[in-house]
Amino acid sequence: MKVNIGLVKGMIKMKWYKSVEFWIxxxxxxxxxxxxxxxxxxxxxxxxxxxxxxxxxxxxxxxGKLKV
Structure with missing residues (x-):
């Protein structure tokens, strides 16, 4: 299974308040x-x-994914 590294990096850099997982x-x-x-x-x-x-x-x- 091939993982798009750019997509993963983008998800990690995403601001916490824009994360669907956070609001769910x-x-x-x-x-x-x-x-x-x-x-x-x-x-x-x-x-x-x-x-x-x-x-x-x-x-x-x-x-935990936040980079402070």
Whole structure:
């Protein structure tokens, strides 16, 4: 599989606020974080936990690519 190096470099240089991955992560995290306030450990609570982790991984992945 051939990877276009210019495309990869362009993705790394992309500003964090222009990254689709960052905003998807923010939306997932915000949408499901509120479910933590449900006072039960039902399937929705565990779903909220998993979704928040996935959202934060996406956000932190973008932050990790920043060149400060």
């Amino acid at each position: 992560g923010i939306l997932i995290t915000m949408a499901f974080f509120e479910l933590f306030f449900i006072p039960t450990y039902d399937i929705m609570w565990w779903g909220a936990l998993a979704s928040t982790i996935v959202g934060m991984i996406l956000v932190l992945n973008v932050i």
